[in-house]
Amino acid sequence: MGLVSALVSPALVSKVLPVTDVSSLPDRVRLRRGWRYRSEVAARVGLAAFGGYALAALATAFLSLTLPMVRSEAVATATLISFAILAGAVIWVFAARTLLLAALGLGLPIALLGLGLWLAFDGASMGPPA
Amino acid sequence: MRQGFRQSMAWLHTWAGLVTGWVMFAVFLTGTATYYRTDISLWMRPELRAGSTDSVPAAERGVAYLKAHAPRAMAWYVSVPQPDRPVIGVYWMDSLEAPLGQALLDVESGAPTRARDTQGGDFFYRFHYELQMMPTLGRWIVGAAALILFVALISGIVTHRRIFADFFTFRRDKSAQRGWLDAHNVTGVLALPFHLMITYTGIVTLGVMYMPWGVSAAYKGDELRFYVEAAQTTTWRAGAGRPAEALPLAPLLARAQREVAEPLEMVIVNNPGDANATVVAVFEEPHGLAHQHPQVAFDAVSGAVVERVGTLKPAARVFTSFMGLHEAHFASSALRALFFLCGLLGAATIATGLVLWTVARAPKAGEAPGFGLRLVRGLNIGTVLGLPIGMAAFFLGNRLLPVDLAHRATWEGAVFFGAWALAALVPLVRPHRRAWTEMGLAAGLLFGIVPVVGALTTDRGLDFLAFDAAMLGLGLALALGARKVSHYEARRQAAKAARPGPARVTEGLVEA
Structure with missing residues (x-):
């Protein structure tokens, strides 16, 4: 619990300066060395890589089955935009105010897409061939 | 990560750019060279002269060679000679897992060419998406790096609050940082549409490999069908398992050519020697953006047309146009030169970004640089100047290695990586700033002597003027850059000597 509240506390996610600023260097160094800060960065990197890819992969599969087009067209469309979805997911993970928000923002659409994909597979196996 | 969206994005831009910078610099530079792949290949095989580009007899010679040397292959591929590639390329597939076998044949005789063994421009081409590693691993590394770069581009745009004003801003003398x-900013913004386009289209070019889940969801167990329905290839016809004599090739190719306006590019024979063998005539891309080749498939035994590649539907057209945009096959020489310049700007954006990272973190005077800073500095110079040194050495190796050397093409690769490794290691034992000057001069010198060595070791006279001019231009640019750095260094030292004492603290901040 202590760990979770530490990770979601915005106070910890301090105002580290943008690249253009070189003042108050000691603050920055001190902050970067904190293990909590580092584990939060590591968690976001992992979330962005694996969560982002999972979201993009599910979206690709779901759209490939459900877009109202010939199946090769649906696959081409879905695959084309999948990398924009992936990039968007990565941006979200690093833009979210807290780690918990970042995880929720990926988890919710992943769950919905998973459910949708399951239904779409079900429909595809019963309906006429695409 | 930070309070405020822009601050988060600034952080993301810094770190995404840093971790992906070295790989993507190498990908950009070798990819940019690939816009002149055929010119590089021609230069690297000086024994080849422009010859007949009569495609049908060349295709017959290629198939005759494969019949004799790879009779049991699953498929044969023969690429016919082009004006900029005066050689017959033959490739064969023994199994889906094994790498393609390949040979280059003389256009007139159909025997293996006596031109020196080299990968030519294909070396940089393959490096730029496989890094000369195991293909799958290299492609995944490049793909991941490209996606991170795409994220860095987006976050960089967000970070950048004065995109238009900064376009006209260059405060060289205000401070090094x-x-x-x-x-x-200037190199990034000037060619921003190109950077976004080339990064996304590059990912899309290998997109089905990176993101196969759409294909596998919609084509359970029959993934090859996707390429047929997307009008990229003809259907694979299974072999019958009994041999049969194929019809002569020339009449089939002539019939296919009557249907298609574009010139023949490649002939494919699937299941050669089998009763169900298929001959596919593949033509060059019609004028336009899309990467799609017209194809006509024949039953090799009966001569009946079994399939024609379909027309592109809208989404498939967009998809293949992304690939076409990346490859720029459509581009005339002027547009190709523009793509080349944009590619260089992309490499420059990455290089300046990498240097900026170290400049912003330079230690104050008297402080020793930490491990992270020294690592990044070493990787920066080792990549930004090490790679060009490797490329110049690769060209020199092509001219200086004995023509009959066994495994010659591999040795050329060894020269490339050896010179690169050396150029990355030497700066580690030199003062950092002086190393930039020294390595820049070395790179400039190596490029500068390429035309000289070329003229001394071949009898092609002025046949490669454009290539030689490009080498001299690159050499000159690198040498001038090195001179600039050394002058800047001299001025800085002078300023330091003139202002002893407290002034050193401000010096530390502008340390480059």
Whole structure:
């Protein structure tokens, strides 16, 4: 619990300066060395890589089955935009105010897409061939 | 990560750019060279002269060679000679897992060419998406790096609040960090549409490999069908398992050519020697953006047309146009030169960004640089100047290695990586700033002597003027850059000597 509240506390996610600023260097160094800060960065990197890819992969599969087009067209469309979805997911993970928000923002659409994909597979196996 | 969206994005831009910078610099530079792949290949095989480009007899010679040397292959591929590639390329597939076998044949005789063994421009081409590693691993590394770069581009745009004003801003003398920041902004913004386009289309080019889940969801167990329905290839016809004599090739190719306006590019024979063998005539891309080749498939035994590649539907057209945009096959020489310049700007954006990272973190005077800073500095110079040194050495190796050397093409690769490794290691034992000057001069010198060595070791006279001019231009640019750095260094030292004492603290901040 202590760990979770530490990770979601915005106070910890301090105002580290943008690249253009070189003042108050000691603050920055001190902050970067904190293990909590580092584990939060590591968690976001992992979330962005694996969560982002999972979201993009599910979206690709779901759209490939459900877009109202010939199946090769649906696959081409879905695959084309999948990398924009992936990039968007990565941006979200690093833009979210807290780690918990970042995880929720990926988890919710992943769950919905998973459910949708399951239904779409079900429909595809019963309906006429695409 | 930070309070405020822009701050988060600034952080993301910095770190995404850093971790992906070295790989993507190498990908950009070798990819940019690939816009002149055929010119590089021609230069690297000086024994080849422009010859007949009569495609049908060349295709017959290629198939005759494969019949004799790879009779049991699953498929044969023969690429016919082009004006910029005066050689017959033959490739064969023994199994889906094994790498393609390949040979280059003389256009007139159909025997293996006596031109020196080299990968030519294909070396940089393959490096730029496989890094000369195991293909799958290299492609995944490049793909991941490209996606991170795409994220860095987006977050960089967000970070950048004055995109238009900064376009006209170059504060070289205000401070080193300002100067590098402005250089990064100018090179980044000037060709921003290109950077976004080339990064996304590059990912899309291998998109089905990176994101196969759409294909596998919609084509359970029959993934090859996707390429047929997307009008990229003809259907694979299974072999019958009994041999049969194929019809002569020339009449089939002539019939296919009557249907298609574009010139023949390649002939494919699937299941050669089988009763169900298929001959596919593949033509060059019609004028336009899309990467799609007209194809006509024949039953090799009966001569009946079994399939024609379909027309592109809208989404498939967009998809293949992304690939076409990346490859720029459509581009005339002027547009190709523009793509080349944009590619160089992309490499420069990455290089200035990498340097900016170290400049912004330079230690104050008297402080020793930490491990992270020394690592990044070493990787920066080792990549930004090490790679060009490797490329110049690769060209020199092509001219200087004995023509009959066994495994010659591999040795050329060894020269490339050896010179690169050396150029990355030497700066580690030199003062950092002086190393930039020294390595820049070395790179400039190596490029500068390429035309000289070329003229001394071949009898092609002025046949490669454009290539030689490009080498001299690159050499000159690198040498001038090195001179600039050394002058800047001299001025800085002089300023330091004139202002002893407290002034050193401000010096530390502008340390480059």
